[in-house]
Amino acid sequence: MPQPSETDRARAQLSGLIGQAAGGDRQAFQDIYNLTSAKLFGVCLRILNDRQASEDALQDAYLKIWRNAGRFDAQRASPITWLATIARNTAIDRKRSGGNRVMVSDDAIKEMASNERSALERLETQEGNDILNKCLDSLEARQRNVIRTAFFEGHSYNELAQKLDTPLGTVKSWVRRGLKRLKDCMDDG
Amino acid sequence: MVDETEPLKDDEAPDDETLAAELVLGLLDGDEKAAALRKQLSDPVFAKAVDDWNRRVDPLYQEFQDVEPAASVWDGIESRLDGGTFDGTIVQLKRWRLGAIVSGALAACLALALIVGPGPFAPTSEPQSVAVAQLTGDIEGLVLAVSYDPQTAEMRVDVDGMPETETEPELWIVDRDGVPRSLGQIGRDGISQMTVPSDHRKLINAAATLQLSMEPPSEIPHAKPTGEPVATGKITII
Numbered sequence: 001m002p003q004p005s006e007t008d009r010a011r012a013q014l015s016g017l018i019g020q021a022a023g024g025d026r027q028a029f030q031d032i033y034n035l036t037s038a039k040l041f042g043v044c045l046r047i048l049n050d051r052q053a054s055e056d057a058l059q060d061a062y063l064k065i066w067r068n069a070g071r072f073d074a075q076r077a078s079p080i081t082w083l084a085t086i087a088r089n090t091a092i093d094r095k096r097s098g099g100n101r102v103m104v105s106d107d108a109i110k111e112m113a114s115n116e117r118s119a120l121e122r123l124e125t126q127e128g129n130d131i132l133n134k135c136l137d138s139l140e141a142r143q144r145n146v147i148r149t150a151f152f153e154g155h156s157y158n159e160l161a162q163k164l165d166t167p168l169g170t171v172k173s174w175v176r177r178g179l180k181r182l183k184d185c186m187d188d189g
Numbered sequence: 190m191v192d193e194t195e196p197l198k199d200d201e202a203p204d205d206e207t208l209a210a211e212l213v214l215g216l217l218d219g220d221e222k223a224a225a226l227r228k229q230l231s232d233p234v235f236a237k238a239v240d241d242w243n244r245r246v247d248p249l250y251q252e253f254q255d256v257e258p259a260a261s262v263w264d265g266i267e268s269r270l271d272g273g274t275f276d277g278t279i280v281q282l283k284r285w286r287l288g289a290i291v292s293g294a295l296a297a298c299l300a301l302a303l304i305v306g307p308g309p310f311a312p313t314s315e316p317q318s319v320a321v322a323q324l325t326g327d328i329e330g331l332v333l334a335v336s337y338d339p340q341t342a343e344m345r346v347d348v349d350g351m352p353e354t355e356t357e358p359e360l361w362i363v364d365r366d367g368v369p370r371s372l373g374q375i376g377r378d379g380i381s382q383m384t385v386p387s388d389h390r391k392l393i394n395a396a397a398t399l400q401l402s403m404e405p406p407s408e409i410p411h412a413k414p415t416g417e418p419v420a421t422g423k424i425t426i427i
């Protein structure tokens with residue numbers, strides 16, 4: 001597990017590279033790619049579940065990063081989250097535009113459970129995440145699972161309802177009540 | 190105590206806080222997503238709620254597993270980078286040719302640049318001819334074409350596809366230091382023309398970025414943007 005100082009240094013380095021890319025520095029942009037493409041590809045692959053589509057989404061995501069590097073604000077987001085958010089949104093857009101091929105499966109609930117974190121992952125999770133995870137854990141299981149599934153698989157309400165074979169209104173109420181509780185819990189800190 | 194088992198009606202509208210979370214998680218699609226993105230633009234309170242939710246879910250990104258992409262992916266990006274830059278310039282030029290006045294102005298700038306060339310005392314890193322930029326962002330259809338003539342310090346901005354908002358578009362120049370400096374508010378649609386303030390002229394170079402943000406209406410430029418830029422573009426010197 002990296003020391004905080006190492007994390008800080010990596011973060012500062014990445015922020016610096018994004019700033020250089022904003023100024024048109026191609027080498028800095030390639031360095032960003034080399035440092036982050038495995039993470040961003042993992043994001044695309046989780047959402048699209050298809051290697052070719054994920055590679056296409058990854059290309060689109062890095063072109064957006066190149067064009068929008070000037071928008072990055074280190075005060076508002078960590079650089080890796082900023083990059084990963086662009087990858088996630090790009091993958092989601094690609095999934096939605098590619099037609100909703102959501103399979104209704106008996107395994108959907110089982111798959112949803114696989115979005116639970118393993119004990120090992122919990123151990124590896126850094127300290128800053130404690131509040132989010134403590135608050136997610138305080139939700140009803142179905143509220144927590146549906147929120148985590150939405151995040152990690154990039155499903156819309158309609159896709160979730162199809163996937164879970166559950167009425168849309170029910171899915172919305174699970175999510176919305178879960179989100180309200182999550183916010184209240186996190187704001188209480 | 191709310192009955193936790195009672196499902197919501199499908200069309201029940203969420204409060205703003207919930208809507209912000211839904212936008213961040215990617216639960217919205219179609220018209221709902223478009224409406225939420227427009228709201229993010231026009232409503233600073235809502236925009237902040239979106240920022241706050243992004244921060245709340247931030248730790249979840251650590252849970253995505255790393256997977257190495259094929260080496261060919263970078264080659265594809267690099268080739269599109271070159272193609273994209275080139276195409277972008279062509280698109281800008283085409284756009285400028287659409288309007289007779291604009292086309293004339295650009296032709297004049299280019300001609301002037303060809304005749305005059307760099308000034309004898311101009312360092313090579315200074316703009317030598319005309320600066321152009323195309324600004325785009327997350328709002329589908331919103332495109333700004335910007336042209337700047339360093340000889341006259343005249344900047345022209347052509348706005349297309351601006352959605353309805355209560356805020357006004359304000360243009361910013363961001364140099365290497367990352368600090369946005371306002372060039373003032375511009376028209377919502379069509380061509381705006383302005384003379385760039387003298388202390389901002391040196392900032393218009395190939396390392397700078399132009400940004401557009403949505404701000405409360407104001408006669409004088411704001412000291413700093415209140416929210417996320419809605420469109421950005423790098424400056425290209427041609």
